[in-house]
Amino acid sequence: MDTAGKTGGGVRERVGETEWQVRKDLAALYRLVALFGWDDLIFTHITAKVPGTEHFLINPYGMMFDEITASSLVKIDLDGRKVMESEYDINPAGFTIHSCIHAARKDAMCVLHTHSINGVAVSAQKEGLLPLSQFAFIVLRSLSYHDYEGLALNPEEQPRLVRDLGANNYLILRNHGLLTVGQSMAEAFQAMHRLEAACMVQVRAQAGGELTFIPPEVLARAAVESPADRAHKAMLAWPGLLRRLDRRNPGYAD
Numbered sequence: 001m002d003t004a005g006k007t008g009g010g011v012r013e014r015v016g017e018t019e020w021q022v023r024k025d026l027a028a029l030y031r032l033v034a035l036f037g038w039d040d041l042i043f044t045h046i047t048a049k050v051p052g053t054e055h056f057l058i059n060p061y062g063m064m065f066d067e068i069t070a071s072s073l074v075k076i077d078l079d080g081r082k083v084m085e086s087e088y089d090i091n092p093a094g095f096t097i098h099s100c101i102h103a104a105r106k107d108a109m110c111v112l113h114t115h116s117i118n119g120v121a122v123s124a125q126k127e128g129l130l131p132l133s134q135f136a137f138i139v140l141r142s143l144s145y146h147d148y149e150g151l152a153l154n155p156e157e158q159p160r161l162v163r164d165l166g167a168n169n170y171l172i173l174r175n176h177g178l179l180t181v182g183q184s185m186a187e188a189f190q191a192m193h194r195l196e197a198a199c200m201v202q203v204r205a206q207a208g209g210e211l212t213f214i215p216p217e218v219l220a221r222a223a224v225e226s227p228a229d230r231a232h233k234a235m236l237a238w239p240g241l242l243r244r245l246d247r248r249n250p251g252y253a254d
Contacts, residue, residue, distance in 0.1 A: 011071040014084070019050050023070035025185040026057055026110070027252040031245055032189060033114065034065035038196060040115040044177070045094030048110045048185060049102055054078050056102055058095070060088030069254040078103055092153055100158035101165060101181065107227070108181040110188035118199040119178035128172055131214040132205050135198035141224045142168045143195075148175040169230075170195050186238035187230050 012020060026048040033039050033046065042064060047056045057073040059065070075084040080095040098111045122129055128145060129136055146164040149157050165171045169191055171179040178195050182188030205211055225233075245252065 011084075018052070020070065022048050022050060022185075023057060023073055024253045026073060027068050027070045028242055028245055029110070029112070029185040029189055030059060030065045030068040031249050031252050032241055033112070033192075035245065035248060036193075036196075038114045038116045038119075038192070039065040043091065044113050044115050045091055045098060046110065046112045046185075046188070047094065047098040047102065049108075050075065051109075055083050056098070058090050058098065060086060061091045061094075062088060066249055069252055071254060096152045096155065096158065097161060097179070100162050104162040105165070105181060107183055109183045110185050111179065111181050112188040112192050113173075113177060113179045114192065114196070115177040116196055116199070118203050119172075119196060120176065121203050122199040123172050123174050123176055123178070128174075129195075129198055130202055130211070131219055132211060133198055133201040133214075135194050135201060137214055137219065137222055138225075139170050139195050139198050140219065141222045143170040143172065144168045146171060146173050148173065152176075182234070183227065183231060184234060184238075186234035186241075189241070190230075190234040190237060 011023075015023070026046065029046055042059075042062055045059055047058045049056045055075050055077055057075055059068055060072050060074050063072060072088070074082060074086045074088055074090055076090060076095070077083055078099050080090065080092075080099065094113075097113060101108050101111050129140065129143060131137065131140060144164050144166055146161055149160075165179075165181075169181050173179060178192065178199070180188050180191035180195060182191055
């Protein structure tokens with residue numbers, strides 16, 4: 001599938017260096033989500049703010065995550081209007097969830113939402129994420145929950161999404177899926193990798209014998225990572241992730 005051709009080409013010549021880098025990183029993130037098996041066909045969404053603007057980039061509705069390129073991403077404003085022509089529409093639920101978070105959280109450069117099987121399984125459990133692993137130990141200090149209100153098409157849900165996320169970086173959408181935010185694509189991916197791993201461990205552990213929980217006094221020592229720590233760790237891993245993607249599914253930078 002010639003995705004660059006289908007979206008009209010020439011995008012590279014019409015955007016600045018900063019936006020083009022964001023496009024490349026966001027396209028890479030879509031393909032990494034597919035590579036790690038967290039995608040849901042053409043559904044769910046990842047968005048990134050275009051620095052210095054109130055515009056953000058979202059997937060073209062109808063393309064698989066492992067097909068997305070820098071040129072094919074759709075640029076929209078906070079009202080869901082396209083600000084650069086594209087033959088593709090956007091997923092209305094993607095706009096509902098992501099636009100309000102971008103508007104409320106200036107540090108939310110990237111918002112990543114998944115319907116992974118492990119994530120949805122834990123989202124359906126009454127007690128949510130349990131303190132069963134080191135992954136959970138890291139996540140729990142910055143984790144919120146949002147109750148299910150049906151398909152995310154109602155603008156009236158947006159204030160409650162923003163309220164429930166608060167200043168945290170991890171959100172479990174009950175009966176629905178997972179969401180992470182980051183100041184970069186690298187940070188949002190690393191956060192989702194931790195949250196997804198914590199959910200996977202929980203589901204597998206619950207299928208075995210008696211569970212051992214991290215003691216409360218140990219949990220109390222957990223600290224929320226500083227923005228500098230998050231950025232440093234994420235950028236240590238990101239180049240390696242891109243190298244893996246270049247080996248297995250190149251072409252995202254087109």
